[in-house]
Amino acid sequence: MSSNTPPSFLSRIAIAIGSFFAILGNGRLAADVTRLRAGEALAADVAPREIRVEVPVEKIVEVRVEVPVETIVEKTVELRVEVPTDTAALQLLGLLQREARFVDFIQEDVAPYTDAEIGAAARVVHAGCRKVLGEHFTIAPVRPETEGARITLPAGFDAAAVRLTGHVVGQAPFTGTLGHRGWQVTQVQLPQLTDPQAAKVLAQAEVEL
Template sequence: MRIGLAFRAFFKAMFDREAAERMALALDGENPVPAISHTPEKPQPAPEKKPAAPAQNPAITLLATLQREARLIDLIHEDLDQYQDAQVGAAARPCLKQCRQSLDRMLKIEKLVDAKENESIPVSSDASPARYRWVGESSAASGQAKLVHPGWQATATDLPKWSGVPEDADVIAPAQITAT
């Protein structure tokens, strides 16, 4: 239950800036819910109910694409202890290349900070913890920091549209079968 919620929260925060800001407020202990007005409102007529289109969690859509195009889950779930490091590397190389091609097609991924590692960058004292994570002791008061990792951000998304039935919404990859 919690891992599913974590995946949903991760992808919602990744692709929805407003949701990410509300999550950051909630995690910081601030109240992200606006105050409720106690003035009575006139009841609104119920909107017409349209049949719900099948939906698939974007996390499942992304995993399904990475499995279909790069066999990522197969590689992750393989018992790698039975192979030499060179064999694992040889198997991982095409998987990783295909994953990158898929991600490049579906998400426009760019560096969050346009600077080189170990370069000094300016960081304001009120910088977002979603954008900057202090590693080691913080010296936020100085306004400068050494970049350890530039971070990543998705600047656009284009996940494939799912057209299945609701009971198949959690299927990442179908079982492959052949005639006996």
């Protein structure tokens, strides 16, 4: 049954009997019934009134705090391992011996041999030495001009790279004929040594069993 449908007669009798005893035992309910009988509206029938309560709210203030941050800088350190000059020289001799039998050729007394025999051996040594230079050194001319060209050396020229010959008089600039372009090493790529002391052995002794 819907809440808006009036109760039946029998239901009203039951409600009346129950309300009678309830009013006797509850003074507040009796007062509500009295107001209802006087024509006053029930609390449920009265539209609720909007009650506005102002609650103080703390003002939120945005504060910007700058915190110093430590900057981490990665620094690359280039570690250069310098090979001692004497070790590098021994290493070069070892390469020339291995590829060109250079030490064997120089240590040999060539006086008893004919020019043809020496020339044949020199050809082998030459090919091996050329191979070593090409694989481990980058070699370029000191002067870019062709040999026989006339050049002028200004004041302050590099005396370590250019050698004056002939009749040298006065101060630079000098003008002369290029007799030799010169050679200079621009890059060295020697193998990495695991035992520098081993570089002293230019050629191992061979024992045939």
